[in-house]
Amino acid sequence: MSTTAPAKGVTGSILTSATEGSANTANAPFGHALVRAAEKNPRIVGLTADLGKYTDIHVFAEKFPTRFFQMGMAEQSLVGCACGLARTGFVPFATTYAVFATRRAYDFIAIGAALGRANVKIIAGLPGLTTGYGGTHQGIEDLALMRSVPNLTVIDPCDATEVAQATTAIAEHDGPVYMRLLRGQVPVFLDEKTHRFEIGKARLLLDGADVAIISTGLMTGRALEAAKDLAASGVRAAVLHVATIKPFDTAAVGALLARVPRVVTAENHVVTGGLGSAVADLAVAEGLPIKLRKVGIPDCFCESGSLPWLAKHYKMTAADIATSAHDVLK
Amino acid sequence: MSTLTSAPDVAAIRQRAHTMRRHVLHMAEIVGQGYVGQGLGIADLLAVMYFSELRFDPANLKWADRDRFTLSIGHYAIGLYAALAEAGIIPLGELDTYGADGSRLEMSAPETTPGVELTGGSLGHGLTQAVGMALGLRLDGKSARVFNLLSDGECQEGSTWEAAMAGAHHKLDNLFAFIDCNNQQADGAPSRVMGIEPIDKKWEAFGWHTQRVNGNDPAAILHALAAAKAAPGRPHAIVLDTLMGRGVPLFEQREKNHFIRVSPEEWTIARSQLEEAK
Ligand SMILES: Cc1ncc(C[n+]2csc(CCOP(=O)(O)OP(=O)(O)O)c2C)c(N)n1
Numbered sequence: 001m002s003t004t005a006p007a008k009g010v011t012g013s014i015l016t017s018a019t020e021g022s023a024n025t026a027n028a029p030f031g032h033a034l035v036r037a038a039e040k041n042p043r044i045v046g047l048t049a050d051l052g053k054y055t056d057i058h059v060f061a062e063k064f065p066t067r068f069f070q071m072g073m074a075e076q077s078l079v080g081c082a083c084g085l086a087r088t089g090f091v092p093f094a095t096t097y098a099v100f101a102t103r104r105a106y107d108f109i110a111i112g113a114a115l116g117r118a119n120v121k122i123i124a125g126l127p128g129l130t131t132g133y134g135g136t137h138q139g140i141e142d143l144a145l146m147r148s149v150p151n152l153t154v155i156d157p158c159d160a161t162e163v164a165q166a167t168t169a170i171a172e173h174d175g176p177v178y179m180r181l182l183r184g185q186v187p188v189f190l191d192e193k194t195h196r197f198e199i200g201k202a203r204l205l206l207d208g209a210d211v212a213i214i215s216t217g218l219m220t221g222r223a224l225e226a227a228k229d230l231a232a233s234g235v236r237a238a239v240l241h242v243a244t245i246k247p248f249d250t251a252a253v254g255a256l257l258a259r260v261p262r263v264v265t266a267e268n269h270v271v272t273g274g275l276g277s278a279v280a281d282l283a284v285a286e287g288l289p290i291k292l293r294k295v296g297i298p299d300c301f302c303e304s305g306s307l308p309w310l311a312k313h314y315k316m317t318a319a320d321i322a323t324s325a326h327d328v329l330k
Numbered sequence: 331m332s333t334l335t336s337a338p339d340v341a342a343i344r345q346r347a348h349t350m351r352r353h354v355l356h357m358a359e360i361v362g363q364g365y366v367g368q369g370l371g372i373a374d375l376l377a378v379m380y381f382s383e384l385r386f387d388p389a390n391l392k393w394a395d396r397d398r399f400t401l402s403i404g405h406y407a408i409g410l411y412a413a414l415a416e417a418g419i420i421p422l423g424e425l426d427t428y429g430a431d432g433s434r435l436e437m438s439a440p441e442t443t444p445g446v447e448l449t450g451g452s453l454g455h456g457l458t459q460a461v462g463m464a465l466g467l468r469l470d471g472k473s474a475r476v477f478n479l480l481s482d483g484e485c486q487e488g489s490t491w492e493a494a495m496a497g498a499h500h501k502l503d504n505l506f507a508f509i510d511c512n513n514q515q516a517d518g519a520p521s522r523v524m525g526i527e528p529i530d531k532k533w534e535a536f537g538w539h540t541q542r543v544n545g546n547d548p549a550a551i552l553h554a555l556a557a558a559k560a561a562p563g564r565p566h567a568i569v570l571d572t573l574m575g576r577g578v579p580l581f582e583q584r585e586k587n588h589f590i591r592v593s594p595e596e597w598t599i600a601r602s603q604l605e606e607a608k
Binding site for chain 1: 404429431432433436437438440449450451452453454483484486487488515516517520522523524
């Protein structure tokens with residue numbers, strides 16, 4: 001066999017989150033925020049399914065070993081057990097990857113947690129294209145699945161600031177929550193002094209009259225970047241960040257759609273059933289005449305690859321958002 | 331087509347396992363990290379399977395009467411690719427593309443790769459599908475067998491035991507499960523994460539003809555396979571005690587070795603250790 005030089009573009013970042021060249025990052029924002037919440041509330045407990053090191057809950061486990069339960073690689077048992085803890089008055093945070101939480105333990109989330117509004121927090125790693133692994137590990141349709149479960153709150157934070165704030169908020173919130181996790185070294189672009197995450201509230205991060213970019217999760221960082229590029233070519237873009245997918249902030253989204261009817265949605269998720277669909281539903285229900293382009297993962301299982309390659313391959317970059325904005329303005 | 335006609339040549343199998351370990355190091359070095367420990371640890375089993383036990387035709391991978399080898403643990407792909415290349419199912423040179431953007435040799439094996447029977451990696455699927463394959467082959471009157479490779483971590487998934495129950499209930503003696511007990515999973519040793527022992531007793535209690543052997547000894551694996559085939563009426567479990575990183579002391583001794591990160595200068599050491607250990 002030949003001894004070739006390392007191939008280019010290998011999936012080196014396979015098990016770490018993409019920092020997207022961000023100058024400013026924070027380490028394990030979820031783990032540290034959970035520790036702060038748990039210092040205040042002794043009823044908070046943590047669980048994982050053999051992914052403690054990979055979902056940042058190891059920070060909590062080291063600090064509160066007696067309040068942490070390792071459930072082994074068994075996601076149905078993980079969620080079911082969390083529901084049981086909730087029924088005895090605890091506030092369980094259960095972590096695994098998005099694919100295993102939603103695909104493997106869906107029934108347990110729907111019936112165990114959501115139906116009776118058990119106070120369970122499901123924290124789901126590797127959302128969308130944040131892993132180089134293929135179809136088995138990329139949680140590309142979890143928002144669609146979770147958004148359709150009654151009683152569930154669904155959150156997709158955009159950076160480390162928001163991951164931390166959302167963790168605090170859901171610890172205080174009484175009811176079942178599904179939150180997508182950005183783990184490891186997570187980019188920071190929201191100012192913790194001025195940004196205020198609130199369950200159910202969208203935030204207008206930038207105003208502009210030409211095109212409305214409505215985004216969620218890590219795509220909000222790319223939306224802000226796209227808005228900068230658009231400004232350079234004379235297009236004024238608004239960026240509305242919708243961190244809570246459910247309950248959906250119909251007031252804020254509806255007001256923006258009415259004011260700026262050229263719309264681009266951007267989500268780290270398949271374009272079916274997620275944020276783009278929620279926006280389209282609302283526009284139809286309100287009779288708002290919008291023109292919409294959805295940026296997101298196409299209707300397919302994705303390949304393996306490095307994160308930058310995947311983002312380009314599936315047209316998920318800031319440049320792709322800008323292209324869609326120009327397109328929707330035609 | 332390779333068929334088992336004469337007594338297996340253990341020395342030849344050991345040589346194949348050694349060559350496969352070289353391939354594993356080569357692939358891992360290109361990526362710079364990964365599931366090296368698993369690939370090295372499972373090479374002996376894969377050498378037995380692909381060079382003694384499995385009936386398959388590299389020129390006709392869809393041959394309906396072939397034995398099925400199903401890799402439940404998709405992340406062991408690095409080991410399987412080494413075997414598939416040695417067996418002539420994928421070109422040797424293609425191993426250079428392991429883990430590269432756009433490559434067929436993804437780090438977790440997908441069924442779109444030649445020779446990969448099902449998409450594992452979401453752990454706990456493999457045995458359920460292996461049961462279905464064994465039922466299907468039996469219904470068609472075929473003598474082909476199904477061999478599923480599981481991990482110790484996978485024994486924590488409920489679906490594994492649902493399938494184990496079904497295999498015994500339907501008396502699938504054309505079904506074989508290898509359980510790779512390398513004493514490691516993502517968060518550490520199973521005994522600390524979620525105890526599974528005594529794992530052989532569990533398979534036995536579920537109605538499987540069960541044996542436990544040194545999974546790094548090809549002769550012991552061959553012996554267990556012969557004993558399994560002589561026990562009709564039940565599915566067969568062979569628990570393999572293996573050493574992660576087997577053949578490369580540098581990796582054998584590494585503590586957190588589920589996913590190894592390796593510095594560039596360590597590869598030279600690893601390669602020479604492998605040749606010395608031979
Ligand atoms: C259903 C499922 N849950 C979690 C994971 C994440 N995961 C990947 S490998 C792994 C460890 C599994 O244990 P094992 O196969 O025994 O690990 P190894 O021997 O490779 O260290 C985990 C938890 C997964 N792939 N599938």
